[in-house]
Amino acid sequence: MTSPSIRVAQHAGVCFGVKRALEEASKVLAEQDGSIHTLGELIHNPRVVQDLEQQGAHVAHSVDEVKDGTLIIRAHGVAPQVKQAAEDAGLHVVDATCPFVKRVQDHARSLYKGGYQVVIVGEAGHPEVEGILGCTDGKACIVSSAQEVEFLDISSRVGVVVQTTQTSKNLREVVDALLLRAREVRVFDTICSATNERQEAARALAATCDLMLVIGGRNSGNTRRLFQICHDVCPCTYHIEDAREIDPKWVACASNIGITAGASTPQGQIDDVLSTLKQITS
Template sequence: MPMDVVIAEHAGACYGVERALKLAASTARETTGSVHTLGPLIHNPLVVDELTQAGVELAENLEDVASGALIVRTHGVVPQVIEDARGRGLNVVDATCPYVKKVHHAAARLIQEGYQLIVVGEAGHPEVEGILGHAGGEAWVVGEPSDLDQIEVAKRVGVVVQTTQTADRLAAIVAALSTRVQELKVVNTICEATSERQRAAAELAERSGCIIVIGGKNSGNTRRLAEICRARCSNTHHIEDANEIDASWFCNVELCGITAGASTPQSHIQRALDRIEELGA
C-alpha cells in the first residue's frame, strides 16, 4: 500500500520572511556596490547560502561593511545599529518583520507607562536582543516560570512575547506572574503565522506515522515545531536539506506529514516531496 504524504495546512515561509527575501533580491538587482545582510537575513543556512550566490554577502558586524547597501535581518536590531550604519554612509534596507516591529513598539510603550518589562522569549536570540534594545535595555528575559525566581518582580509588570513563542509558554509565565504582582499588563505579540503553523503541525502529527519538519536547525520557530510534533509522533525528523531524508523513516508508515518553519521557502518543501518520490516511499 503506497504511503500518503500530506503537507500541513499552514507550513513554510511567512509574510515577514517572504517580504525580506523580496527586499534582498531587489536590493541585489538595484545596487551597483556591495550588498550585505547584518547577520543571517533569516535562520535558514540553505537560504543564506543561496543569497550569497546571488551576491548578498553576510556581515557579522558593521565593521565588515565599508560601503554599499546593508540589509537589516528579519529579527530586527537595536536602534543604535541602524543609526550607526546610516552614519557610516550605508544605504540601510530595513527587512525587520513588521510583526517584530510591533513588539518593539509595545515594549517601548510599556516602559514609558512605568511598567517593569518582562520579555517572554529565548535569551540571546537576535529578536529578543532587538526587543531589549527598543526597551532601552530595561527589561528581563524569561523563558520558563522558574526564571522569575531570579527577578525582583515589581508591583506593576508589563509583558511582551518573542513572536515565535508558544501560547502555552506565555500562559504558564503569566499564571506564575499573576500571583506576584498588583497590576499585570500582557501584550500578546505571538505572531499569528507562528500559532497557525503550530496548530496545524500538532493536528497533522496526531495522525501521522512519520513527520518531517523542514527548516534551519538554528531557527527557534522550526525547533518548536519539531518539539510539538515529537510530542505526538516519535518518528519526527527535523531536517535542513532534503538529502537528509532516509527511506528507513517510512517503514510501515501509512501517512507521512510534512511541515516547515516560517523561515523555510516553499521551494525547500518541494525538494522534500521530490526526495520522498525519488526514494519510492
C-alpha cells in the same frame, strides 16, 4: 506493498515577514551597485543564506564590518541603536524587519517609557529578542519559561511582550507565574498569527501520522518549536534542513507521513522533500 500517504500541513513554510525580507533583498540585488551586506543572517535558513551570498549579499556580523554600500536589516530586526549606528556610518540602510517584530519593539518601548518593568518571553540571545531588548535600553528581563520567573526581582508593575514565534501555552504559563508576584501585569500577546496557525496545523497533522518531517534551519527557533510540538504527539518526528537528510529507514514502515516547515523554509525546499519521499516510496 501500498505506498504510504504523504501530506503537508495546511499551514507550513514561509511566513509574510520572511517573504517580505526576501523580496527586499532581491530588489536590492537587482537595483543596487556596490557592496551589499545583510546584518546577520537575513533569515534562519542556511541554504537561503548561501544562495544570497552567491548572489552578492554577504553576511556581516556587526556594522563595523561594513565600510560602505548597502546594509540590509534582517527579518528579525535589530536594536534601534544598531540601526542608528549604521545610518551614522553613512551606509544605505534597507530595513527588512518583519512588521510583526516591529510591533513587539513598539510595545516594549512604550511599556518601558511608561515605567513598567518589561519582561520579554523568548530565547535569550536570539536576534529578535536582542532587538526588542534594545528598545528598553537593555533593561528588560528575558524569560524562556515560567520556571524562570521565580528568579526575577519583580516590581509592582510588569509589562509583558513575547517573541513572535513563541507558543501561546508558554506565554500563558509565564503570565500566570507573574500574576502571583506582581500587583499589575500588562500583557501584549505579540505572537504572530501565522505562528499559531502553523503550530496548530502541525499538531493536528502529527496526531494522525506515524512519521513527521519538520523542515527548516536548525538555528530557527520557530522550527525547533514545531519539532517539539510534533514530537510530543508523534514520537517518530525528525528535524531536517533539506531532503538529503531523509533516511529511507524512517520511511520503510510508515503508513502516514506528515510534513511541516518553519517560517523560513521556502516552498522549493518542501517540494524537494516531497519529491524525495515519492522516489523512496515508489
